Amino acid sequence: MRKMLLRRTAAGKALALSALLVLALPGTAYANTVGVTVKTPGATMGPGSAFSEISTDAACSSGLVSGGGINQAIGTGTSSNGNKINGTSPSPDGSTEYTGSTGVVGTDVTHWLGIGGSGGAVNASFSSTPYAMCFSSSLINHTQVVMNKLAGPTSSGTVGLVTATCPANTRLLGGGARITPASVGSLKPIASFPTFNDSAHGFGQKAAADGETNPDSWTAVGWNGGGGNSNNTTYAYAICSGNNINVAGATVKVRHSEVSGPTAATSGRTVTVSCGGNDGKLVAGGAAISGGNVTTTNFTGPGSVGDHLNGSYPSDSGGTPVGDGTTNAAHWTAFTHTGGGSSPNTYSDAWALCADDGV
Numbered sequence: 001m002r003k004m005l006l007r008r009t010a011a012g013k014a015l016a017l018s019a020l021l022v023l024a025l026p027g028t029a030y031a032n033t034v035g036v037t038v039k040t041p042g043a044t045m046g047p048g049s050a051f052s053e054i055s056t057d058a059a060c061s062s063g064l065v066s067g068g069g070i071n072q073a074i075g076t077g078t079s080s081n082g083n084k085i086n087g088t089s090p091s092p093d094g095s096t097e098y099t100g101s102t103g104v105v106g107t108d109v110t111h112w113l114g115i116g117g118s119g120g121a122v123n124a125s126f127s128s129t130p131y132a133m134c135f136s137s138s139l140i141n142h143t144q145v146v147m148n149k150l151a152g153p154t155s156s157g158t159v160g161l162v163t164a165t166c167p168a169n170t171r172l173l174g175g176g177a178r179i180t181p182a183s184v185g186s187l188k189p190i191a192s193f194p195t196f197n198d199s200a201h202g203f204g205q206k207a208a209a210d211g212e213t214n215p216d217s218w219t220a221v222g223w224n225g226g227g228g229n230s231n232n233t234t235y236a237y238a239i240c241s242g243n244n245i246n247v248a249g250a251t252v253k254v255r256h257s258e259v260s261g262p263t264a265a266t267s268g269r270t271v272t273v274s275c276g277g278n279d280g281k282l283v284a285g286g287a288a289i290s291g292g293n294v295t296t297t298n299f300t301g302p303g304s305v306g307d308h309l310n311g312s313y314p315s316d317s318g319g320t321p322v323g324d325g326t327t328n329a330a331h332w333t334a335f336t337h338t339g340g341g342s343s344p345n346t347y348s349d350a351w352a353l354c355a356d357d358g359v
Contacts, residue, residue, distance in 0.1 A: 033357055034137045066174045082185075099235060159300075171240065257350055
Protein backbone atom coordinates (compact mmCIF):
# COMPACT_ATOMS: atom_id res chain seq x y z
CA MET A 1 0.00 0.00 0.00
CA ARG A 2 2.84 2.37 0.88
CA LYS A 3 4.59 1.66 -2.47
CA MET A 4 1.38 2.50 -4.33
CA LEU A 5 1.10 5.79 -2.39
CA LEU A 6 4.69 6.69 -3.25
CA ARG A 7 4.06 5.94 -6.91
CA ARG A 8 0.97 8.17 -6.88
CA THR A 9 2.88 10.98 -5.15
CA ALA A 10 5.69 10.77 -7.66
CA ALA A 11 3.22 10.74 -10.52
CA GLY A 12 1.44 13.75 -9.05
CA LYS A 13 4.71 15.69 -8.81
CA ALA A 14 5.53 14.84 -12.40
CA LEU A 15 2.13 16.05 -13.56
CA ALA A 16 2.52 19.26 -11.57
CA LEU A 17 5.95 19.87 -13.07
CA SER A 18 4.59 19.24 -16.56
CA ALA A 19 1.80 21.72 -15.93
CA LEU A 20 4.32 24.35 -14.82
CA LEU A 21 6.38 23.76 -17.94
CA VAL A 22 3.29 24.13 -20.12
CA LEU A 23 2.46 27.40 -18.38
CA ALA A 24 6.04 28.64 -18.74
CA LEU A 25 6.47 27.76 -22.39
CA PRO A 26 4.22 30.51 -23.79
CA GLY A 27 6.26 33.10 -21.88
CA THR A 28 9.58 31.74 -23.03
CA ALA A 29 8.33 31.45 -26.60
CA TYR A 30 8.02 35.24 -26.91
CA ALA A 31 11.34 36.95 -27.49
CA ASN A 32 12.11 40.33 -28.98
CA THR A 33 13.67 39.78 -32.40
CA VAL A 34 14.28 43.49 -33.04
CA GLY A 35 17.90 44.22 -33.89
CA VAL A 36 19.48 47.60 -34.62
CA THR A 37 22.90 48.44 -36.02
CA VAL A 38 24.05 52.05 -36.08
CA LYS A 39 25.78 53.11 -39.29
CA THR A 40 27.71 56.33 -39.67
CA PRO A 41 30.35 57.39 -42.21
CA GLY A 42 31.93 59.95 -39.90
CA ALA A 43 32.07 63.71 -40.23
CA THR A 44 31.81 65.84 -43.35
CA MET A 45 33.26 69.32 -43.03
CA GLY A 46 31.07 72.35 -43.61
CA PRO A 47 29.05 74.36 -44.36
CA GLY A 48 31.86 76.63 -45.39
CA SER A 49 29.82 79.68 -46.34
CA ALA A 50 27.01 81.68 -44.74
CA PHE A 51 23.37 80.87 -45.49
CA SER A 52 24.13 77.46 -47.00
CA GLU A 53 23.94 73.77 -46.09
CA ILE A 54 25.64 70.43 -46.61
CA SER A 55 23.87 67.09 -46.93
CA THR A 56 25.47 63.95 -45.50
CA ASP A 57 24.29 60.36 -45.76
CA ALA A 58 24.41 57.28 -43.54
CA ALA A 59 23.42 54.05 -45.32
CA CYS A 60 22.23 50.67 -44.10
CA SER A 61 24.11 47.83 -45.81
CA SER A 62 21.47 45.53 -44.31
CA GLY A 63 18.19 46.25 -42.60
CA LEU A 64 15.85 49.23 -43.03
CA VAL A 65 16.07 52.64 -41.40
CA SER A 66 13.78 53.04 -38.42
CA GLY A 67 15.19 56.47 -37.67
CA GLY A 68 18.41 58.40 -37.61
CA GLY A 69 20.25 61.40 -36.34
CA ILE A 70 22.91 64.03 -36.78
CA ASN A 71 25.69 65.48 -34.66
CA GLN A 72 27.48 68.71 -35.46
CA ALA A 73 30.87 70.10 -34.54
CA ILE A 74 30.37 73.83 -34.04
CA GLY A 75 33.72 75.14 -32.82
CA THR A 76 33.95 77.82 -30.13
CA GLY A 77 33.28 81.51 -29.82
CA THR A 78 30.42 83.51 -31.25
CA SER A 79 30.77 81.94 -34.70
CA SER A 80 29.49 78.67 -33.15
CA ASN A 81 26.06 80.30 -33.12
CA GLY A 82 25.97 80.03 -36.90
CA ASN A 83 25.86 76.23 -37.17
CA LYS A 84 22.44 74.57 -36.99
CA ILE A 85 20.59 71.46 -38.01
CA ASN A 86 18.58 71.96 -41.20
CA GLY A 87 17.40 68.37 -41.51
CA THR A 88 17.49 64.85 -40.11
CA SER A 89 15.41 62.80 -42.49
CA PRO A 90 15.01 59.60 -44.57
CA SER A 91 16.12 59.24 -48.18
CA PRO A 92 15.66 56.46 -50.76
CA ASP A 93 19.21 56.73 -52.11
CA GLY A 94 21.31 59.05 -49.94
CA SER A 95 20.68 62.23 -51.91
CA THR A 96 17.00 62.41 -52.94
CA GLU A 97 14.69 64.11 -50.45
CA TYR A 98 10.98 63.59 -49.88
CA THR A 99 9.71 67.15 -50.34
CA GLY A 100 6.94 66.76 -52.94
CA SER A 101 3.42 65.47 -52.41
CA THR A 102 2.42 64.45 -48.89
CA GLY A 103 1.34 61.00 -47.71
CA VAL A 104 3.20 57.70 -48.04
CA VAL A 105 6.29 58.72 -50.00
CA GLY A 106 8.60 55.71 -49.73
CA THR A 107 8.89 52.10 -48.66
CA ASP A 108 11.77 50.02 -47.25
CA VAL A 109 14.08 53.05 -47.08
CA THR A 110 17.75 52.39 -46.25
CA HIS A 111 19.36 55.86 -46.09
CA TRP A 112 19.33 58.70 -43.55
CA LEU A 113 20.34 62.29 -44.24
CA GLY A 114 22.01 64.63 -41.79
CA ILE A 115 21.77 68.16 -43.17
CA GLY A 116 23.83 70.88 -41.52
CA GLY A 117 23.07 74.53 -42.16
CA SER A 118 24.68 77.88 -41.46
CA GLY A 119 23.45 81.29 -40.47
CA GLY A 120 25.43 84.46 -40.85
CA ALA A 121 28.66 83.09 -39.34
CA VAL A 122 30.87 80.12 -40.24
CA ASN A 123 34.21 78.72 -39.15
CA ALA A 124 36.54 75.91 -40.19
CA SER A 125 35.38 73.68 -37.33
CA PHE A 126 31.86 73.14 -38.69
CA SER A 127 31.01 69.56 -39.63
CA SER A 128 28.02 67.20 -39.73
CA THR A 129 27.92 63.49 -38.89
CA PRO A 130 24.81 61.48 -39.87
CA TYR A 131 23.57 58.30 -38.16
CA ALA A 132 21.25 55.62 -39.56
CA MET A 133 19.42 53.23 -37.24
CA CYS A 134 19.39 50.02 -39.31
CA PHE A 135 16.44 47.95 -38.15
CA SER A 136 15.62 44.27 -38.48
CA SER A 137 12.78 42.15 -37.12
CA SER A 138 11.35 38.75 -37.97
CA LEU A 139 7.89 40.36 -37.77
CA ILE A 140 8.31 43.88 -39.17
CA ASN A 141 10.13 43.22 -42.44
CA HIS A 142 8.78 46.20 -44.36
CA THR A 143 8.53 49.91 -43.54
CA GLN A 144 6.97 53.00 -45.06
CA VAL A 145 7.67 56.73 -44.84
CA VAL A 146 4.84 59.20 -44.32
CA MET A 147 5.58 62.87 -45.01
CA ASN A 148 3.58 65.96 -44.16
CA LYS A 149 4.56 69.60 -44.68
CA LEU A 150 3.57 73.11 -43.71
CA ALA A 151 4.20 76.47 -45.35
CA GLY A 152 6.15 78.56 -42.84
CA PRO A 153 7.08 79.84 -40.39
CA THR A 154 7.63 83.18 -42.10
CA SER A 155 7.71 85.79 -39.32
CA SER A 156 10.23 86.21 -36.52
CA GLY A 157 9.77 84.25 -33.30
CA THR A 158 7.02 81.99 -34.63
CA VAL A 159 6.79 78.22 -34.85
CA GLY A 160 5.57 76.11 -37.73
CA LEU A 161 4.35 72.78 -36.36
CA VAL A 162 3.45 69.88 -38.64
CA THR A 163 2.64 66.24 -37.88
CA ALA A 164 2.92 63.08 -39.98
CA THR A 165 0.69 60.16 -38.92
CA CYS A 166 1.20 56.46 -39.62
CA PRO A 167 -1.50 54.48 -41.43
CA ALA A 168 -3.96 52.55 -39.27
CA ASN A 169 -2.77 49.20 -37.88
CA THR A 170 0.91 50.06 -38.18
CA ARG A 171 3.55 51.00 -35.61
CA LEU A 172 5.57 54.22 -35.51
CA LEU A 173 9.28 53.31 -35.47
CA GLY A 174 10.88 56.75 -35.76
CA GLY A 175 10.80 60.06 -37.56
CA GLY A 176 12.56 63.18 -38.69
CA ALA A 177 12.35 66.87 -39.55
CA ARG A 178 13.48 69.23 -42.31
CA ILE A 179 13.23 72.92 -43.23
CA THR A 180 13.83 74.70 -46.53
CA PRO A 181 15.28 76.90 -47.95
CA ALA A 182 18.85 76.98 -46.60
CA SER A 183 19.25 80.55 -47.82
CA VAL A 184 17.09 81.74 -44.91
CA GLY A 185 19.80 81.45 -42.28
CA SER A 186 17.49 82.12 -39.33
CA LEU A 187 15.16 79.23 -40.24
CA LYS A 188 15.68 75.87 -38.52
CA PRO A 189 13.85 72.86 -37.08
CA ILE A 190 13.90 73.15 -33.27
CA ALA A 191 11.92 69.99 -32.48
CA SER A 192 11.44 66.48 -33.82
CA PHE A 193 9.46 64.13 -31.56
CA PRO A 194 6.97 61.24 -31.28
CA THR A 195 3.35 62.05 -30.54
CA PHE A 196 -0.24 60.91 -31.02
CA ASN A 197 -2.87 62.06 -33.46
CA ASP A 198 -5.52 62.49 -30.76
CA SER A 199 -7.12 65.27 -28.76
CA ALA A 200 -5.17 64.42 -25.59
CA HIS A 201 -1.98 65.36 -27.43
CA GLY A 202 -3.44 68.31 -29.32
CA PHE A 203 -3.25 66.24 -32.52
CA GLY A 204 0.53 66.42 -32.44
CA GLN A 205 1.07 69.69 -30.57
CA LYS A 206 1.95 67.86 -27.33
CA ALA A 207 4.77 65.34 -27.40
CA ALA A 208 4.53 61.76 -26.19
CA ALA A 209 5.40 61.53 -22.51
CA ASP A 210 7.82 59.23 -20.74
CA GLY A 211 6.38 55.73 -20.48
CA GLU A 212 3.63 56.13 -23.07
CA THR A 213 3.34 53.31 -25.59
CA ASN A 214 2.63 53.02 -29.30
CA PRO A 215 2.62 56.63 -30.48
CA ASP A 216 1.27 56.88 -34.02
CA SER A 217 2.72 60.18 -35.26
CA TRP A 218 5.83 62.32 -35.56
CA THR A 219 5.93 66.10 -35.21
CA ALA A 220 8.48 68.57 -36.60
CA VAL A 221 8.65 72.20 -35.50
CA GLY A 222 10.21 74.94 -37.60
CA TRP A 223 11.43 78.17 -35.93
CA ASN A 224 12.11 81.46 -37.63
CA GLY A 225 14.71 83.71 -36.07
CA GLY A 226 13.88 86.76 -38.15
CA GLY A 227 14.32 86.12 -41.87
CA GLY A 228 11.00 86.21 -43.68
CA ASN A 229 10.40 84.18 -46.82
CA SER A 230 7.17 83.12 -48.45
CA ASN A 231 8.79 79.81 -49.48
CA ASN A 232 9.72 78.70 -45.95
CA THR A 233 8.58 75.11 -45.45
CA THR A 234 8.70 72.67 -42.52
CA TYR A 235 8.54 68.90 -43.15
CA ALA A 236 7.71 66.04 -40.77
CA TYR A 237 8.55 62.40 -41.48
CA ALA A 238 7.13 59.31 -39.76
CA ILE A 239 8.79 55.92 -40.24
CA CYS A 240 6.07 53.27 -39.86
CA SER A 241 5.80 49.51 -40.12
CA GLY A 242 4.58 48.20 -43.46
CA ASN A 243 0.97 47.46 -44.25
CA ASN A 244 -0.58 44.01 -43.70
CA ILE A 245 1.74 43.14 -40.80
CA ASN A 246 -0.01 42.07 -37.60
CA VAL A 247 1.62 44.36 -35.05
CA ALA A 248 -0.91 43.72 -32.28
CA GLY A 249 1.77 42.11 -30.11
CA ALA A 250 4.45 44.71 -30.87
CA THR A 251 5.12 47.54 -28.41
CA VAL A 252 6.99 50.79 -28.91
CA LYS A 253 7.70 52.55 -25.61
CA VAL A 254 8.61 56.23 -25.30
CA ARG A 255 11.34 57.46 -22.99
CA HIS A 256 11.59 61.23 -22.48
CA SER A 257 13.66 63.64 -20.42
CA GLU A 258 13.54 67.43 -20.11
CA VAL A 259 16.17 69.68 -18.49
CA SER A 260 16.45 73.41 -17.98
CA GLY A 261 18.67 75.45 -20.30
CA PRO A 262 20.61 76.60 -22.14
CA THR A 263 19.87 80.16 -21.07
CA ALA A 264 23.13 82.10 -21.49
CA ALA A 265 24.10 83.51 -24.88
CA THR A 266 26.39 81.32 -27.00
CA SER A 267 25.99 78.27 -24.78
CA GLY A 268 24.92 74.67 -25.21
CA ARG A 269 23.11 71.93 -23.31
CA THR A 270 22.87 68.18 -23.72
CA VAL A 271 20.22 65.83 -22.38
CA THR A 272 20.32 62.04 -22.65
CA VAL A 273 17.50 59.52 -22.28
CA SER A 274 17.72 55.73 -22.19
CA CYS A 275 15.80 52.59 -23.06
CA GLY A 276 15.53 50.46 -19.92
CA GLY A 277 16.15 46.72 -19.77
CA ASN A 278 12.48 45.81 -20.29
CA ASP A 279 11.65 48.59 -22.76
CA GLY A 280 12.94 46.97 -25.95
CA LYS A 281 15.67 48.01 -28.38
CA LEU A 282 16.48 51.62 -29.19
CA VAL A 283 15.19 52.21 -32.72
CA ALA A 284 14.99 56.02 -32.97
CA GLY A 285 15.06 59.26 -31.04
CA GLY A 286 14.12 62.91 -31.07
CA ALA A 287 15.16 66.30 -29.72
CA ALA A 288 13.82 69.77 -28.97
CA ILE A 289 14.73 73.19 -27.63
CA SER A 290 11.52 74.70 -26.33
CA GLY A 291 9.60 76.71 -23.79
CA GLY A 292 9.22 73.56 -21.68
CA ASN A 293 6.43 71.23 -20.55
CA VAL A 294 6.24 69.83 -24.06
CA THR A 295 4.30 66.72 -23.01
CA THR A 296 1.59 68.58 -21.09
CA THR A 297 1.08 71.80 -23.05
CA ASN A 298 1.01 72.69 -26.72
CA PHE A 299 4.53 73.29 -28.01
CA THR A 300 5.94 76.76 -27.45
CA GLY A 301 9.16 78.22 -28.76
CA PRO A 302 12.26 78.78 -26.60
CA GLY A 303 13.37 82.07 -25.04
CA SER A 304 15.36 83.45 -27.95
CA VAL A 305 14.89 83.56 -31.72
CA GLY A 306 18.48 82.39 -32.20
CA ASP A 307 18.04 79.07 -30.37
CA HIS A 308 18.64 75.94 -32.43
CA LEU A 309 19.55 72.24 -32.45
CA ASN A 310 23.06 70.95 -33.07
CA GLY A 311 22.54 67.27 -32.35
CA SER A 312 20.06 64.42 -32.09
CA TYR A 313 21.89 61.09 -32.11
CA PRO A 314 22.40 57.62 -30.56
CA SER A 315 24.91 57.81 -27.72
CA ASP A 316 26.35 56.20 -24.64
CA SER A 317 25.04 57.09 -21.18
CA GLY A 318 27.34 60.10 -21.02
CA GLY A 319 26.06 61.61 -24.28
CA THR A 320 29.01 60.63 -26.48
CA PRO A 321 27.89 59.51 -29.96
CA VAL A 322 28.27 55.78 -30.63
CA GLY A 323 30.52 54.49 -33.39
CA ASP A 324 29.85 52.85 -36.71
CA GLY A 325 28.59 49.28 -36.37
CA THR A 326 27.31 49.61 -32.80
CA THR A 327 24.63 46.99 -32.11
CA ASN A 328 23.79 47.72 -28.48
CA ALA A 329 23.02 51.46 -28.44
CA ALA A 330 20.49 52.18 -25.69
CA HIS A 331 20.69 55.98 -25.25
CA TRP A 332 19.68 59.04 -27.26
CA THR A 333 21.15 62.52 -26.80
CA ALA A 334 19.89 65.96 -27.81
CA PHE A 335 22.40 68.81 -28.18
CA THR A 336 20.84 72.28 -28.05
CA HIS A 337 22.39 75.73 -28.40
CA THR A 338 21.47 79.38 -28.00
CA GLY A 339 22.33 82.19 -30.38
CA GLY A 340 23.94 85.50 -29.56
CA GLY A 341 21.36 86.54 -26.96
CA SER A 342 20.29 85.20 -23.59
CA SER A 343 17.39 82.73 -23.61
CA PRO A 344 15.30 82.77 -20.42
CA ASN A 345 12.84 79.97 -19.65
CA THR A 346 14.36 77.64 -22.22
CA TYR A 347 14.42 73.84 -21.95
CA SER A 348 16.04 70.94 -23.76
CA ASP A 349 14.31 67.63 -24.49
CA ALA A 350 15.31 64.18 -25.70
CA TRP A 351 13.18 61.18 -26.66
CA ALA A 352 14.04 57.52 -27.24
CA LEU A 353 11.78 55.02 -28.97
CA CYS A 354 12.26 51.48 -27.66
CA ALA A 355 10.73 48.59 -29.66
CA ASP A 356 9.73 45.02 -28.79
CA ASP A 357 8.10 43.12 -31.67
CA GLY A 358 6.67 40.48 -29.31
CA VAL A 359 7.67 37.59 -31.56
